[in-house]
Amino acid sequence: MALSMEQKLALNVYKLDKEAHITIDKSACRRCGDKYCLRVCPAHLFTLDDKGDVDFNYEGCLECGTxxxxxxxxxxxxxYPRGGFGVEYRFG
Ligand code: SF4
Ligand code: SF4
Incomplete structure (x- = not known):
């Protein structure tokens, strides 16, 4: 049986670096009307907080660059994360 996208992503292994490899400038995000990041990140790492500001968590990043x-x-x-850190893709 074919795996769903969520099941495939759950196979990946992450070695988390304490240094974030992606950071966001929240003041720029407040000027941004379209907020494409909320829709395009395949790992759904961009969210909105209670105030409507964009929140981002680099844990689980697939390093796709989208x-x-x-x-x-x-x-x-x-x-990219420093050497030895980040996602390790597994294909089952
Ligand atoms: S696309 Fe997302 S990260 Fe980029 S400015 Fe807009 S809200 Fe911020
Ligand atoms: S690189 Fe890809 S997975 Fe990582 S935060 Fe950006 S869109 Fe999401």
């Missing part, structure tokens, strides 16, 4: 190319306000400071 958020970077979709951020029209250039609010992201984006890099």
């Amino acid at each position: 958020c970077l190319i979709s951020c029209i306000e250039c609010a992201l400071s984006w890099s």
Whole structure:
């Protein structure tokens, strides 16, 4: 039986770096009307807090870069995790 996308993502292993490899400039996010990051991140790591500000958690990042190319306000400071950290893809 074919695995769902959620089941496939659950196979991945993450080695978490205490240093965030992606950070967001929240003041830029407040100017951003479309907030594409909320919709394009395949791991759903961008959310809105109670005040309507964008919140971001780098844990579980798939390192795909989609958020970077979709951020029209250039609010992201984006890099790959340091060597030895980040996602390790597993294919079952
Ligand atoms: S798309 Fe960029 S500027 Fe807009 S809310 Fe997301 S991270 Fe912030
Ligand atoms: S690199 Fe991909 S998985 Fe990581 S936060 Fe950006 S869109 Fe989400």
